[in-house]
Amino acid sequence: MNYNWNWGVFFQETPEGGTQYWQLLWDGLLWTLGVSAVSWLIAMVLGAIIGTIRTTDHAWLVRLGNGWVELFRNIPLLVQMFLWYFVVPEFIPPLKRWMIATDPIYAQFLAAVLCLGLFTSARIAEQVRAGIQSLPRGQRNAGLAIGLTQPQVYRYVLLPMAFRIIIPPLTSETMNLIKNSSIALTIGLAELTFRSREIGEYTFNFFEAFTAATLIYVVIAMTANRVMAFVERRVGVPGYIGGR
Amino acid sequence: MNLDFSVVTQSLPYLWKGMQYTLQLTVTAALGGLFFGTLLALARLSPIKWLSNLAAAYVNLMRSVPLVLVIFWFFFLVPLILQSVTGAERPPQVGAERTALITFILFEAAYFCEIMRAGIQSIPKGQVNAAYALGLNYRQTMMQIVLPQAFRNMLPVLLTQTIILFQDTSLVYVISATDFVGAAAKVAQRDSRLVEMYLFVALVFFLICWSLSYLVKRLQRKIAIVR
Numbered sequence: 001m002n003y004n005w006n007w008g009v010f011f012q013e014t015p016e017g018g019t020q021y022w023q024l025l026w027d028g029l030l031w032t033l034g035v036s037a038v039s040w041l042i043a044m045v046l047g048a049i050i051g052t053i054r055t056t057d058h059a060w061l062v063r064l065g066n067g068w069v070e071l072f073r074n075i076p077l078l079v080q081m082f083l084w085y086f087v088v089p090e091f092i093p094p095l096k097r098w099m100i101a102t103d104p105i106y107a108q109f110l111a112a113v114l115c116l117g118l119f120t121s122a123r124i125a126e127q128v129r130a131g132i133q134s135l136p137r138g139q140r141n142a143g144l145a146i147g148l149t150q151p152q153v154y155r156y157v158l159l160p161m162a163f164r165i166i167i168p169p170l171t172s173e174t175m176n177l178i179k180n181s182s183i184a185l186t187i188g189l190a191e192l193t194f195r196s197r198e199i200g201e202y203t204f205n206f207f208e209a210f211t212a213a214t215l216i217y218v219v220i221a222m223t224a225n226r227v228m229a230f231v232e233r234r235v236g237v238p239g240y241i242g243g244r
Numbered sequence: 245m246n247l248d249f250s251v252v253t254q255s256l257p258y259l260w261k262g263m264q265y266t267l268q269l270t271v272t273a274a275l276g277g278l279f280f281g282t283l284l285a286l287a288r289l290s291p292i293k294w295l296s297n298l299a300a301a302y303v304n305l306m307r308s309v310p311l312v313l314v315i316f317w318f319f320f321l322v323p324l325i326l327q328s329v330t331g332a333e334r335p336p337q338v339g340a341e342r343t344a345l346i347t348f349i350l351f352e353a354a355y356f357c358e359i360m361r362a363g364i365q366s367i368p369k370g371q372v373n374a375a376y377a378l379g380l381n382y383r384q385t386m387m388q389i390v391l392p393q394a395f396r397n398m399l400p401v402l403l404t405q406t407i408i409l410f411q412d413t414s415l416v417y418v419i420s421a422t423d424f425v426g427a428a429a430k431v432a433q434r435d436s437r438l439v440e441m442y443l444f445v446a447l448v449f450f451l452i453c454w455s456l457s458y459l460v461k462r463l464q465r466k467i468a469i470v471r
Contacts, residue, residue: 003324074453075446076411079425083446086438175308182310186418193313206320214309214317221308 009205010212021199025212028195033220035112035191036178042117043124043177048163050121051128052154065125072122077183080119085111085187104188112184120177127169131162164235171228175221192216251437252444255427262427263448269344269413269423274406276349281356286386288361299357306354311415318347319419340421344413352409359401363394400464407456411449424448 010022054065072080085108089096099107135158143153163170185194196213200206252259287299306314322343323335330336367390375385395402414425422430425445432441 070454071450074411074450074457076414076425076449078414078417079442079446079449082429082438082442087442090439179308179310182312183415185312193310193316196313197316200316200320206316210313210317210320213313214305217309217313218305 003207004204005207006203006205007208009199009203009208012203015202021203021209024195024199025192025209025216028190028192028213029216031109031189031191032178032181032193035109035116035181035184035189038113039116039120039181040174040177042113043120043173046118046121047124048128048159050125052132052159054125054129055132055158056150065129069122069125072119077115077119077180078186081111081115081183081187084115105190108184108187108189111187112181112189116177116180116184119180120173123173123176124170127166127173128162130169131166132158134165135161161237164237165240167228167232167235171224171232174228175224178220178224179217247440248437249440249444251431251435251440255431258431259424259427262422262424265341265422266410266413266424269341269348269416270406270410272345273348273352273409273413277352277356277409278360278402280349280353282360282391284353284357285360285364288357289364303354303357306351307358311351311412312418314351315344315347315415315418318350319343322346340416340419343419344416344421344423348409348413352405355405356402359398359405360394362401363398364390366397367393396467399467400460403460403463404457407453407460410456411453414449 010025011020013020014024050065050068053061054069056062075083088111089099139157139161140153143157144150148156181191182193184191185197188194190198192213196209197206199209203209284299284303287295288303290296290299319340322338326332326338327335371389371393372385375389380388413423416423417426417429420426428441428445432438
């Protein structure tokens with residue numbers, strides 16, 4: 001292959017001057033982590049609520065939860081990203097005005113975070129529901145028998161158990177979320193993948209730029225894996241496989 | 245704001261062309277991914293240490309990198325690789341559509357590998373031992389005993405993965421390939437009708453994926469083996 005190797009490219013100055021290419025990557029990494037962190041919070045809160053209501057015995061709550069999951073699961077994430085960035089503001093004039101007036105990066109961040117947060121919430125809801133339904137029926141009945149109300153049964157008995165059981169699938173959803181945040185580049189958000197392609201386009205050192213981004217993603221994935229394995233060991237339910 | 249969906253009806257033939265490419269990409273990537281994924285799964289389960297490590301490394305690498313980045317990687321690498329294979333003077337023009345095919349086959353292979361591995365591991369060890377006791381060799385055991393059962397057990401999961409793949413093919417947008425979403429985006433930008441176009445695209449995807457996953461659920465109940 002005739003390719004001009006240049007691993008020193010990251011310490012060259014960008015055309016704008018004053019910054020070096022590694023700083024672009026670093027900046028992109030921070031956006032990737034920022035978008036992922038905020039969407040993760042949205043996804044966990046909404047996912048816990050939606051997943052929980054799908055296990056209640058109110059038919060309309062269950063239907064609402066099922067509808068939520070089906071809606072976000074059956075439309076490609078890229079299309080959802082376009083909907084949040086291009087379509088939703090058209091229906092909310094004040095939001096549209098704000099998006100035009102503000103720095104585009106804030107508008108992109110808001111759209112990306114809402115899109116990824118709601119998309120992931122549907123997937124987490126599915127895990128939470130499965131976790132709650134995997135618990136023996138006796139747990140709920142025992143909770144009710146000692147006089148807890150329905151919300152208390154969820155708060156003190158079912159959810160603490162369910163969340164500890166579903167840590168492994170939540171780990172892979174978290175990693176999916178970090179990977180999916182790269183789709184925000186389609187609305188112009190300058191995250192890690194965006195920056196690595198930008199460096200490639202400026203310098204034609206695509207190989208080095210993509211290698212750097214790939215390594216960073218692998219490190220993120222391995223770190224997330226280790227952290228969650230640690231959490232899993234700490235909170236594992238005694239008596240279950242994987243518990244202490 | 246005033247919505248005008250005539251932009252959708254006028255561009256239907258063009259959108260259908262895009263959808264044909266999306267379907268072609270989905271089916272090819274699913275079949276190719278299943279073929280290479282099964283080979284990878286056999287490699288991962290192989291007692292030959294270096295082979296199983298190599299397969300594991302490939303699968304883990306593919307699964308820890310975003311698909312968008314993988315698409316960029318191949319868009320850049322495929323011409324260079326073809327150039328070094330054919331010995332041409334300049335990198336050949338492969339085009340976004342064909343690059344996408346190669347990318348998705350190799351990317352999906354990693355995901356189908358994990359499904360097939362789970363499927364193979366779900367087969368009781370007695371089946372393999374019985375096959376060997378009958379005098380079948382490794383190839384016959386796998387082809388005639390283990391893989392057909394693994395495939396059958398995993399069929400719903402394989403189909404679900406294919407529905408996800410169908411949605412993921414929309415990401416070829418990033419290399420400007422004209423799939424369904426790409427075609428819609430081009431018309432939307434030309435006519436400044438983003439709202440109508442993207443709503444239509446979302447609706448089409450929702451209807452297709454929703455009914456397909458409903459069918460998969462029914463199939464799952466139908467083919468479930470009574471144990």
